Amino acid sequence: MQQPLDILKKYWNHDKFRSPQDEIIKSVLEGKDTFALMPTGGGKSVCFQVPALIQPGICLVVSPLIALMKDQVQNLQKKDIKAMALTGSLSVDEISNLLDNCRFGNYKFLYLSPERLEADWIVERIKELDINLVAIDEAHCVSQWGHDFRPAYLKISKLKKELSNVPFIALTASATKRVQEDIVKQLALKEPQVFKKSFARENIAYMVFECEDKLHRLQQMFTKNPGPAIIYVRNRRACHEVSRQLQSLGFTATYYHGGLKGKEKEANMQGWLKGNIQVMVATNAFGMGIDKPDVKTVTHIQLPENIESYYQEAGRAGRNGQKSFAVVLVSPGDVPAAKSQFLDALPDKVFLKQVYLKLNAFLQIAYGEGMEEVFSFNFNDFCHKYNFPAVKAYNALQFLDRQGVLTLSREFSEKVVMQFLIPSREVVRYTSLNPADEEAILAILRNYTGIFDAETTINIRLITTKAKISEADLMQLLKRMEGQGIIGLRASGNDGAIVFNEVREDEHTINRISKFLEQQNTLKVSQLESVLHYIADTTHCKSRFILEYFDEETTTDCGICSYCISKNKVQLSPLETATAILELLKEKALSSRSIEQQLGLTSKDTVFALQLLLDSKRIILNDHNEYILK
Structure with missing residues (x-):
């Protein structure tokens, strides 16, 4: 078996681990449940990626952040490590195909969101994989006292029962002692090895x-x-x-x-x-x-x-x-602005219900329907139509997202609708004359059989994956085919998309999740108070x-x-400050900003001293808004 340092050198080109990465990796390789609290920049991903690469099988990584999942998958792929992520609005068939690839394609990492674990059939398929490790990233989300609590994380303890012989590692960059204890409890970790790196950043x-x-x-x-x-x-x-x-x-x-x-x-x-x-x-x-x-x-x-x-x-x-x-x-003005932005914009149960009901009306979802449907969503149009304050409405949607009711994408998405305008035999002739385009065209034909008869919305990500080409190359091909009269094409941008993860149930949905809303609002008030204390x-x-x-x-x-720095700095009294200002003004006229810079004063001390000198008529302002001796 390869040693951890060999893997580190091979894929990361480093000669040694940072403390306590090596100890965490040793714990995982010994099959122990592990909890790692490592501040930002501490190298958390190495702690589960290295042991996963050493052992046969695949590592399951649960993460709430789509952008981070994509980034890690891309970085692994650049190292020629097989990894994939179940992100975006994938159909059941698409997910099933990807899981088949994981099972038979020698993949080493499968990334997914905690919401995916709410589907029993996905859990059953995961059990078929040769899982060597389960990594829970951003683990503070599992705690109701964490700053981004997501109830879907609570489902991981169910997975723990199903994979009882597989070690679990929980990783987070920021968690108070209360949150740390809650993570261990909620994930049902068995006598975990706990590693904490100091939050101190001495530089x-x-x-x-x-x-x-x-x-x-x-x-x-x-x-x-x-x-x-x-x-x-x-x-x-x-x-x-x-x-x-x-x-x-x-x-x-x-x-x-x-x-x-x-x-x-x-x-x-x-x-x-x-x-x-x-x-x-x-x-x-x-x-x-x-x-x-x-x-x-x-x-x-x-x-x-x-x-x-x-x-x-x-x-x-x-x-x-x-x-x-x-x-x-x-x-x-920053303190009242922060209170207005973060506290006044917190949605209560009444407002949350309003947003949820109007969202269903906006997207024309009937009661008992909507599950696993994907909708293009223009947030500005939604707020304008129902006269919702934008920040408060967005907070409500984010809460619904964190609760797993829906998935709100704020990434730019391009909706592509197309139809072949020439007979299928002519399409075959075109591909024979343009062999470089064949894979992409065949991928479209295989997945959208009715595309000759009607305009069809195609999944860009699916086609690029099947044809092994980039999104830019695919769009270039489609536009070229449109210019040649082979296809009709409509591509439009949307500022977001919404996937409903459960059917519309109005009162039942809101009543089920409102207890978490009240608790999180209380937590957010406390957290902002800590920020205000920090600056004051x-x-x-x-x-x-x-x-x-x-x-x-x-x-x-x-x-x-x-x-x-201020403690060690010699503090001038107001009289000493005023005297120093008078000495400066003997040389030339100066603005308050120049005086502040040259004497290394705070804005408050500068203004106070200048006011004393103005009141005592020792200085005056000239036409250029500069101070001069009187």
């Missing part, structure tokens, strides 16, 4: 700065530290706006959010990953599976929703071990604050966060 300086002009502070930061940077914002409009503003200041910047087409996402991401672009402005859609080691600065210019998410996003800085910065920029606390080390939030005891300040 990250956690900073909180109050500032009126955030763009100016960003300009200062990226000029002083010109390395790769991420700015997290809360919405798509801010992505474009901040990126454009940074470009106007001479920085290379781009953006990333869930509303971009796949090609644009990839182009923007690659430009940043390759170092051609300094700043990525993004929503939280960006980051999963992104491992760029030299990120110098991660900045939040709007408050995060909870410490768990903040820690994961901030943790994308400094993975190369070099000093880096995790910064929150706060202005006076001026008496504790920021790094220690985060460690203590995750129940990690420490008695040592980090020495590099904004609190530690």
